[in-house]
Amino acid sequence: xxxxxxxxxxxxxxxxxxxxEMIVLxxxxxxxxxVDDFRTAYPERFFSLGMAEQNLxxxxxxxxxxxxxxxxxxxxxxxxxRPFDQVAMSIAYPNLPVRLIGFLPGITTPGxxxxxxxxxxxxxxxxxNMTILECGDATDVESVLDVAQSVNGPVYVRMLRGEVPRLxxxxxxxxxxxxxxxxxxxxxxxFSGGICTEEAIRATAVLRARGVSISHLHVxxxxxxNDPALLKTAAAxxxxxxxxxxxxxxxxxxxxxxxxxxxxxLGKRLMRLGLKDTYxxxxxxSYLMQKYGLDARTxxxxxxxxxxxxxxxxxxxxxxxxxxxxxxxxRAEAL
Amino acid sequence: MAQAVRTRVLAHTLKNNGGxxxxxxxxxxxxxxxxxxxxxxxPSRAPMIPPPFPGVPGPDNPNYxxxxxxxxxxxxxxxxxxxxxxxYALVLYATLIEVGRMAPEGLEQFNQDGSSVEMIGAEHSPGxxxxxxxxxxxxxxxxxxxxxxxxxxxxxxxxxxxxxxxLQEGQTWxxxxxxxxxxxxxxxxYFDVNGQQCDGKMDTVMTVxxxxxxxxxxxxxxFEVDGHDVDALAAPADQPREGKPLVVLARTDPCRDxxxxxxxxxxxxxxxxxxxxxxxxxxxALEQMRDG
Numbered sequence: 001x002x003x004x005x006x007x008x009x010x011x012x013x014x015x016x017x018x019x020x021e022m023i024v025l026x027x028x029x030x031x032x033x034x035v036d037d038f039r040t041a042y043p044e045r046f047f048s049l050g051m052a053e054q055n056l057x058x059x060x061x062x063x064x065x066x067x068x069x070x071x072x073x074x075x076x077x078x079x080x081x082r083p084f085d086q087v088a089m090s091i092a093y094p095n096l097p098v099r100l101i102g103f104l105p106g107i108t109t110p111g112x113x114x115x116x117x118x119x120x121x122x123x124x125x126x127x128x129n130m131t132i133l134e135c136g137d138a139t140d141v142e143s144v145l146d147v148a149q150s151v152n153g154p155v156y157v158r159m160l161r162g163e164v165p166r167l168x169x170x171x172x173x174x175x176x177x178x179x180x181x182x183x184x185x186x187x188x189x190x191f192s193g194g195i196c197t198e199e200a201i202r203a204t205a206v207l208r209a210r211g212v213s214i215s216h217l218h219v220x221x222x223x224x225x226n227d228p229a230l231l232k233t234a235a236a237x238x239x240x241x242x243x244x245x246x247x248x249x250x251x252x253x254x255x256x257x258x259x260x261x262x263x264x265x266l267g268k269r270l271m272r273l274g275l276k277d278t279y280x281x282x283x284x285x286s287y288l289m290q291k292y293g294l295d296a297r298t299x300x301x302x303x304x305x306x307x308x309x310x311x312x313x314x315x316x317x318x319x320x321x322x323x324x325x326x327x328x329x330x331r332a333e334a335l
Numbered sequence: 336m337a338q339a340v341r342t343r344v345l346a347h348t349l350k351n352n353g354g355x356x357x358x359x360x361x362x363x364x365x366x367x368x369x370x371x372x373x374x375x376x377x378p379s380r381a382p383m384i385p386p387p388f389p390g391v392p393g394p395d396n397p398n399y400x401x402x403x404x405x406x407x408x409x410x411x412x413x414x415x416x417x418x419x420x421x422x423y424a425l426v427l428y429a430t431l432i433e434v435g436r437m438a439p440e441g442l443e444q445f446n447q448d449g450s451s452v453e454m455i456g457a458e459h460s461p462g463x464x465x466x467x468x469x470x471x472x473x474x475x476x477x478x479x480x481x482x483x484x485x486x487x488x489x490x491x492x493x494x495x496x497x498x499x500x501x502l503q504e505g506q507t508w509x510x511x512x513x514x515x516x517x518x519x520x521x522x523x524x525y526f527d528v529n530g531q532q533c534d535g536k537m538d539t540v541m542t543v544x545x546x547x548x549x550x551x552x553x554x555x556x557x558f559e560v561d562g563h564d565v566d567a568l569a570a571p572a573d574q575p576r577e578g579k580p581l582v583v584l585a586r587t588d589p590c591r592d593x594x595x596x597x598x599x600x601x602x603x604x605x606x607x608x609x610x611x612x613x614x615x616x617x618x619x620a621l622e623q624m625r626d627g
Contacts, residue, residue, distance in 0.1 A: 047482070047517070055475040055509035061465075062479015066487070070479075086506070089469050090476055094458060095392045129393050152394040 002166040004138035008101075008159060009034035011142045012071075013041045019149075022069045025049055027056050033073040033103050034161050053078050057086035057098075064096035069149065076102030076117030076158060080124060087154075092127040095153045099145075105134070105158040105194055106246030106275070107292065112282030117158075118275050122251020124156040125223050132222035133174065134158035136197040138166040140220055143173025150176065158194060165198060168218075177221045179229055185213030188303050189237040191230065192244040193219045193253045195285075196273075196294055200244055202321045203296040207303055210311045214303075225256040231264055239306040240269030246294055249274040271302050296321075336371065336433050337363035337565070341592055342624045343429040347442060348606060349617055357596060357603035358498075359426045361529035361587035364563045366430040366496065369525060372569040374494050375414045377407030383438035385461050388451045392458075402456070403464035405436045411489040415480060418463050419473035420498040420527075424456035431462050471504035473497070474524065478510055481519045495524045499584075500532040502543040508553065511580070515554025520576035524555075527562065529589040535601040546584060555582040562587035595620050 016022050016038065028051045030036050039046040049056040053074065060070040072079065079087065079102045091098045102120060109115045124130050131151045135141045141160055148155040168180060179191070183204060192200040197218045204214050215233045234241045234257070241261065243254040254272030261270060275292050289295045296318045304310050340363040348354035370376075381404030392399045403409075406416045418427055425445065431437035441461065444450035451459045457466040467473035474495055481493040501507050514522055526546075534540045543549075550557045558571035562585030571583045589603045590596035595616055596603060608614040 049513055050509075050516075052509035052512065054472075054506040055478070055513055058472055058475020058506070058510065059479035059482065059513065062476040062481070063483050064479070065464075065476070066480055066483030068483055068486075085469050086472060086475070089466050090472050093392065093466050095394060128391070 002138070003163050004166055005163055006034050006161065007138040007141040007164050008161060009037045011145065013037050015145050016042060016045070019069070021067060022071060023047065023063060025056060025060055025070050025072045027051060027053055027074040027078060029074050029103075033075070033101065035073045053083040054086045057083045058090050060098045061090040061094070061096050064091075064098050065094075069097055069099065071099045071101055073101045073103070075104045075115060076120045077104070077115060079156070080117060080120040084123060088127055091154050092129050095129045097152065098154050099148045100154065100156045101159050102156060103159050103161055105160070107280050107288035107294070108160070108195060108246065108285055110282045110284055113279045116280050118248050118280060119251065120156070120158065121222050121247050121253070122255070125251060125256070129153045130223060131155045132158070134194045134220050134222060135160050136194050136218055136220065137168055138164045139168040139170055139172065140174050142170070147174050147176050160195070167198060167201065174220050177224060177227050179217040179219045179227050181229065182216040182218055183208070183214055185215050186236060187213040187238050188306055189215040189217070189233050189241045190244065190299070191217050191219050191241065191253060191257055193222070194246045196244040196246050199289065199294065199296045200299055202318060203299040203303070205321050206296075206313055206317050207300060207311065210313070212303065212307070219253055222253060222256060225260065230257065231260055231266070234261055234268060235264070235266055237268060240271065242271045242273060242299065242302050242306065244273040244294065244299055247274050248277060250277055269306060271306060273298055273302060336367040337563075338592065338624065338627075339433050340367060340426060340429045342621065343432065343442070344425055345593065345617065345621050345624065347425060347429070347445065349614065349621060351446070352614070353605065353607040355422055355425055355604070356593070356606040357529070357531065357589040358423045358527075359429065360591040360593050360596065361562065361589045362423060362426050362527040363430075363591075364565055365525050365527055365568060365585050365587070366426060367433065368565050368568040369416070369494060369496065370430055370434045372565065373572045374416055375412070375491065376416070377410065377413055379405050379436040380408055381405045381461065383441065385437065385441050385444060385451050387449050389459060399459070401458045401464050402451070402461045405431055405461045406464070410491070411487070412491050414492045414494055415464070416462070417465055417467070417473045417477040417480075417493065417495045418456075419467045419495060419501060420470060421455045421457065421463070421466075421468035423498065424454065424460060424463075427456070427462045428452060437461055470498075471501045471506040471510075474507060474510040475513075477522060478514050478519060481514070481522045482517060484521060485519065493522050495522065497524055497526050499526050499528040499530065499543070499546070500537060502546060503541050511550065511553040511555060514580040518578040519580055520578050523572060523581040523583070525568075525583045525585055527587055528584050529587045531589045531603050533604040539601070550582050550584075555580050557582045557584060559584040559586065563591055592624070593620060
């Protein structure tokens with residue numbers, strides 16, 4: 001599998017070249033959010049607002065009112081938690097085209113609870129007018145800006161940085177409101193998002209070899225949540241649906257799926273994998289994914305539970321498909 | 336004109352048996368001065384009678400409008416106005432009427448269901464362009480507008496009206512730091528320094544002073560004036576800008592021209608008449624103001 005280094009940093013510079021109305025706002029995390037190359041390339045379109053996120057959101061709103069497209073870059077926690085009222089009242093209420101690019105989703109950082117956005121999707125989902133996109137690989141990262149820019153209103157993007165695997169064909173970018181269908185089957189349906197999709201691909205590879213028929217969809221649009229394929233796939237599945245997200249099981253992908261399944265009267269079982277109404281803490285990504293049940297092994301156990309069977313799979317079976325090189329070059333400790 | 340604003344707000348408060356009366360006493364001259372002496376605005380392009388609430392903004396609501404139309408068109412050379420303390424709305428509406436930008440009958444829709452003339456106004460309310468009822472958010476938005484205007488080399492200025500209670504919000508100081516850092520001297524802020532807030536006197540709730548020194552330390556060009564003296568209020572707008580945001584601290588009396596209010600000390604935030612007797616006293620005060 002190809003590992004792409006800093007895909008956002010490179011893509012942003014190229015993508016912005018012919019968009020003079022596009023402005024980047026930073027909150028003292030310029031290198032950490034991969035906008036240092038943008039700052040070098042277009043210094044006249046880069047504004048540092050310091051460690052002051054409430055004011056940052058207001059400046060973004062004011063620029064957007066004047067016809068600019070502000071791309072706010074900071075950690076997801078500092079978009080969704082600290083200035084929530086400002087995002088709600090200054091940006092979301094007036095439906096302004098501010099693009100909020102949030103880094104370090106979920107447990108992708110060892111920075112601990114203050115830096116781990118495990119509730120960001122939930123917080124942004126309750127805001128009317130807000131569109132929510134999540135990246136799961138380098139292709140998502142490289143194509144998400146076009147989708148964000150096409151939206152008439154504010155957009156929150158759950159962005160990845162550093163060494164990012166390429167899971168999807170480079171020619172097939174993110175499509176708004178359309179999940180990527182990674183496999184089709186009728187025993188179990190798996191909806192995964194963000195970095196969980198890579199884990200889910202490992203699990204489904206092993207399960208498929210054991211004869212399990214799996215529908216696997218990668219969900220990148222969390223709001224609006226109206227892709228008809230999701231409900232159609234869930235309805236056609238035999239044993240049930242599993243959601244897998246790098247986020248609390250409350251308010252994110254799992255909740256969104258539960259809502260549409262319940263409203264459609266789908267009498268199917270649903271298992272939600274993710275952080276079980278808990279905060280995490282500072283540690284490596286692989287350790288946290290295992291500890292909080294965001295890894296391939298946990299997904300295998302969930303499928304077994306739904307199907308009422310055991311495939312006797314061991315860690316070794318999963319390690320066999322694990323691409324250990326994926327994260328080896330990442331500077332996980334850097335903020 | 337300021338006295339007419341005050342009279343109209345008092346009459347309205349009597350009619351509705353309650354209102355943000357003290358804010359009119361303190362800020363009438365500030366708003367009247369902004370509209371008649373300070374801001375370079377074109378004629379209103381909004382209906383004299385405010386239209387009903389158009390529904391919340393969103394991608395599927397093409398009918399949405401802001402109240403900025405009452406402050407005239409957008410043009411590179413024209414000024415913009417951002418009204419921060421949204422609970423002062425009644426004073427703004429009364430001012431719009433006195434300067435001929437809104438019909439007196441428009442005020443009959445005040446706080447009526449389905450109206451855009453809301454009690455705590457939002458960006459669809461006459462004279463407003465942002466939703467600033469969660470205080471201290473307008474200044475940052477005005478900063479963004481000022482930055483955009485500078486990028487486009489527009490000569491028009493950006494005026495912000497604020498209440499001194501907003502100096503308790505951290506966002507105000509974040510915004511001031513950014514205005515100074517980027518030398519946004521196209522921004523001018525008028526503060527109604529009435530020393531009051533919802534719970535009573537600001538000094539008893541949370542001390543913010545010395546305001547002038549604090550603002551100067553944040554890089555603003557600060558003028559402290561008698562907030563009831565129209566000439567004094569207007570003068571700082573013509574001063575050289577020196578790359579600094581302008582702040583006018585308008586020292587005001589929350590009971591100006593309405594001594595009756597003093598009996599309610601220390602709380603003036605929202606006036607609700609206690610009974611027929613108090614109501615009658617205010618009615619008499621209104622008649623004196625009208626005669627006066």
